[in-house]
Amino acid sequence: MIVLLGWVSLIVVLVIVAVVAYHLIGIYVALKRGADHLEKLAGGLTAIRDNTAPLNGRVDDINVGLSGLIAPLLAANGNLAAIVKVAGSR
Template sequence: MIATLGIISLVVVLLIVLVVAYHLIGIYVALKRGADHLEALAGGLVAIRDNTGPLNGRVDEINEGLTALVAPLLAANGNLAAIVKVAGTRT
């Protein structure tokens, strides 16, 4: 009887150890995957920073060019509005 209880206890303990080990391995794998994804994300962010660095000096030039285009575009918009108005009254 004692030998049977000892074997049953040993089997139960072994099953508990196996279940805990299985879950710990799962946690390790999930953490490893998360670390790999974060490493890839960090590499991508560094690449974005390096690739957009040359734009810093150009943004002011682009803004100045767009500011210079405002008046001609508004004039063209007024001309197009006048054309639409004339075309709308003839139909």
């Protein structure tokens, strides 16, 4: 009887160790995947920073140019509104 209980205890211990090892391996794999994705994200963000750096000086010039277009665009909008008014009265 003692031998049987010894074998049952050994089997239960081995099953518990196998289950814990399985879950620990799963946690390791999940953490490894997360680290890989974060590494790729960091590389992508670095590439975005490097590729958009030349735009810093040009954005101000673009804003000045767009500010100069406000008056002509508003005039064109007024003209289009007048055309719609005339076309809608028919």
